[in-house]
Amino acid sequence: MDDDWGTLVWLVMTTGMRPGELCGLRFGRLHLDEEIIDIRRSWVDGREKDTKTHQARRIALDSETVALLREHRARVAERLASLGTRLTDQSFVFSGQRTPDHSEPYSPNAVTQRYASMAARAGIDTHLHALRHYSAAELLTADVDLRTVASRLGHGAGGATTLKVYAAWVAAADRQTAEILASRMPRPPLRTTPSDF
Structure with missing residues (x-):
């Protein structure tokens, strides 16, 4: 504009x-x-x-x-x-x-x-506050620590407010982190059991 x-x-x-x-x-x-x-x-x-x-x-x-x-x-x-x-x-x-x-x-x-x-x-279909959510969600899903995100947003209580508001994004980032960690672990050999036949 x-x-x-x-x-x-x-x-x-x-x-x-x-x-x-x-x-x-x-x-x-x-x-x-x-x-x-x-x-x-x-x-x-x-x-x-x-x-x-x-x-x-x-x-x-x-x-x-x-x-x-x-x-x-x-x-x-x-x-x-x-x-x-x-x-x-x-x-x-x-x-x-x-x-x-x-x-x-x-x-x-x-x-x-x-x-x-x-x-x-x-x-x-959006509103201005969604840009604030965008900023927070992008940081959280990029694995920026919660305290840093809270500080940037101006949330008090050491991240408690951020965690409450963005819990879904934190959970998604945690799930992504778990998958990344698992993908880097050596794979154990597959065992066959009688139920596999």
């Missing part, structure tokens, strides 16, 4: 951020040289608040996501310069059309509705 929107959707898929965290993200919290996002705040009901679990967290970024965020920052800086202002650390990373100067964030509800509209036009 547009590059800013594509970057937003990509970021949800690769980080599993909550919509409020994504909308409340400011450029000063992107540490692109370190390849990290520092999540400390969330945008809820038209104001900035603590994150849902009241805990700050840092999420590592892959090099492709860093490249997309660098392009996004350059695009926003150019846009702001054309408006006679400049990009600062306090500028919101994603902003709706009503505030092209990035002084206010995209509303989480607007992001959710825009994603639903895009999915409907594409004929896909």
